[in-house]
Amino acid sequence: MLSANEFKHLSALKVKKYREETRLFMAEGIKQVDEGIKSRYHCDLIVFRSDARDDIKETLHIASKKGIRCEEVRAKELERLADTVHTQGVIGYFRMPQTHAVDTNSPVLVYLDRINDPGNLGTMIRTADWFGFRDILLSPGCVEVFNPKVVRASMGSVFRGSFHQEVEVDELAELQKAGYSVVTTELEGSELKKYKPAEKTIVVLSSESHGVLPELASLADGRVKIPGVKGAESLNVAVAAGIILHKLFETGTGK
Numbered sequence: 485m486l487s488a489n490e491f492k493h494l495s496a497l498k499v500k501k502y503r504e505e506t507r508l509f510m511a512e513g514i515k516q517v518d519e520g521i522k523s524r525y526h527c528d529l530i531v532f533r534s535d536a537r538d539d540i541k542e543t544l545h546i547a548s549k550k551g552i553r554c555e556e557v558r559a560k561e562l563e564r565l566a567d568t569v570h571t572q573g574v575i576g577y578f579r580m581p582q583t584h585a586v587d588t589n590s591p592v593l594v595y596l597d598r599i600n601d602p603g604n605l606g607t608m609i610r611t612a613d614w615f616g617f618r619d620i621l622l623s624p625g626c627v628e629v630f631n632p633k634v635v636r637a638s639m640g641s642v643f644r645g646s647f648h649q650e651v652e653v654d655e656l657a658e659l660q661k662a663g664y665s666v667v668t669t670e671l672e673g674s675e676l677k678k679y680k681p682a683e684k685t686i687v688v689l690s691s692e693s694h695g696v697l698p699e700l701a702s703l704a705d706g707r708v709k710i711p712g713v714k715g716a717e718s719l720n721v722a723v724a725a726g727i728i729l730h731k732l733f734e735t736g737t738g739k
Contacts, residue, residue, distance in 0.1 A: 486531070486555050494531070494565050494577065500628055507580045509630035511642075512567055517576035518543055526579040530554045533562045536573025543574065565644035567632035580630060586648055588662045590619040591683060592732055595656065595666075597669060597690040597700065599721060600623040605629070606637020607722040608689065615733040621651040621686075647704025653699045659686060660703070667706040668696050671726060676731055679708045687732065691726050692718045 486494075494510075496502040503509050504731070508528065511520045521527050521543065526569045530547050532540055534556050547554050557565075565575055586593065594612050599605045605627050612620060627634060629647045656666060665682035669690065701707075710719060710727050719727075 486557060486561075491561070492519050493562065493584065494529075494652045496601045497577070498567055498632060503580075503628070503630055505680065509580060509635065510565075510567065510632055511576045511578060511634060511635050512574075514540060514543065514574055516635060516638075517574050518546075519643045520578050521546055521550065523685065525581060525643055527552045527576055528579060529577045529706050531557055531565060531575045531577075531695060533557065533565075533571075533573035534560070536578050539572075540574050546606050552574035568636070583648065584646070586621065586659065587646070588664075589621055591685065592617045592657070592681075593619050593621055593664065593686045594729070595621045595623065595651070595686050595688045596626055597623045597688055597697065598694050599689070599691055600625060600627050602627050602631050603648045604631035604720070606634040606639075606642070608725045609634070609638040609645055609728045610641040611729055613644050614639075615729045617729060617732070618645045620645050620647050621656075622647065622649045624652065627639055647669065652696065653703060656686060656700075657703060660705075663703050665705040666700075667708060668700055668705055669728065670701065670704075670706040670707045670709060672698055672707060672709070674706075674708060676708045676728065677711075679706070679731065682733055683733055685732065687728060689721060689728070690723045692724070 497508055497510050509591060511517055517530060530552055544554055562571060594617050635642050660666060664684045664686045666686045667686060668688040688700055712722055
């Protein structure tokens with residue numbers, strides 16, 4: 485049974501400041517919790533609604549084998565903890581992993597530049613995971629990886645990524661010295677179909693509303709664009725990410 489203090493503590497994890505202080509975050513929904521408890525992440529607690537028990541039998545079974553604490557709560561209590569209006573009836577609470585140095589043996593690093601929409605960021609993490617690109621760098625100005633909406637939009641992929649937040653442009657310059665070629669997406673770039681990735685590549689994906697920072701543009705070894713019919717709005721950054729990352733995957737980069 486959860487105490488009143490525990491409810492207060494868990495409810496506060498919807499706020500970024502408290503997540504950072506406690507190094508805990510929430511994953512809401514059956515898919516996300518399942519992915520989390522099967523991953524390298526440590527799960528402190530699973531909270532579930534009584535009428536969801538049948539839907540999460542396997543989740544509870546795995547949690548029990550791993551010694552994860554599970555607590556059943558009433559519907560109104562789960563609503564207080566949930567970040568969504570229509571919850572699936574289960575929330576997992578996980579510890580954020582320790583941050584390690586960027587793995588300079590990784591052939592592809594994905595640099596996300598000022599992606600401030602949680603849905604876009606979560607989708608991009610999910611897309612990068614699909615193509616096997618799991619080393620992700622985030623610039624200052626990006627929404628936090630462990631924001632509940634990002635975690636939800638990633639559909640569990642957040643538990644497979646290696647994330648480096650608040651990465652400045654000068655840090656990319658240092659990675660260039662380690663042999664990486666930096667490629668940005670710009671309207672003045674060469675067509676994507678003509679692009680041949682280097683053996684070690686940092687692909688920069690910038691918010692469509694801001695464009696590429698001048699400092700990033702001047703750092704770039706290459707620039708690419710996704711051709712399309714004139715007159716339409718620019719591609720959503722998550723859609724553009726899918727097209728570009730598929731190109732890297734298709735050419736064998738990172739395999």
